[in-house]
Amino acid sequence: AQSVAQPEDQVNVAEGNPLTVKCTYSVSGNPYLFWYVQYPNRGLQFLLKYITGDNLVKGSYGFEAEFNKSQTSFHLKKPSALVSDSALYFCAVPVSGAGSYQLTFGKGTKLSVIP
């Protein structure tokens, strides 16, 4: 079964420092991978996706993610963190064979950017 894992429940980073939120995946075939962000009491917002092509994917709000096939990882990165980046981040992968195009999500990582 397709799955993703987010090994860190929480990540703390100082404002202005680079940030990384980790995601590893387990899929058969070529993976589609997604990152979403959730601000307090809000729904999820799409950040970026990897379908095929360049291993470095650029997304919204200055975020990017690096697809690494050998390490089965898809880590989310940003060169310089902002306090406003503080939120919950979810990695996701499509459910294999589901004609409904449903996604399965990781448990999420809480990012806190400290002023």
Next chain:
Amino acid sequence: DTGVSQDPRHKITKRGQNVTFRCDPISEHNRLYWYRQTLGQGPEFLTYFQNEAQLEKSRLLSDRFSAERPKGSFSTLEIQRTEQGDSAMYLCASSLSRDSYGYTFGSGTRLTVV
């Protein structure tokens, strides 16, 4: 059209009562999804509509849950005889057929069963 709207934002109900939530998707989106998110977890798929047809339901969707999407527009999710375990955020998302996985999520309905 400003996005996916969900109503109410918050609902507190007593155990055993029935509740109904509404989702208004982006008007041109033909796919509509319901997900449930409990504290400390990522969203979990509940059910999916393409136009007015409910094409898939998760095992999480017990007999107490029912969802409809009349005329392929808005959708409702009803929970009968609520239990404390139903307390969660219920998220609706919509998308276009040609943009697989291109979800737009609503802000969710937070249900608290007391």
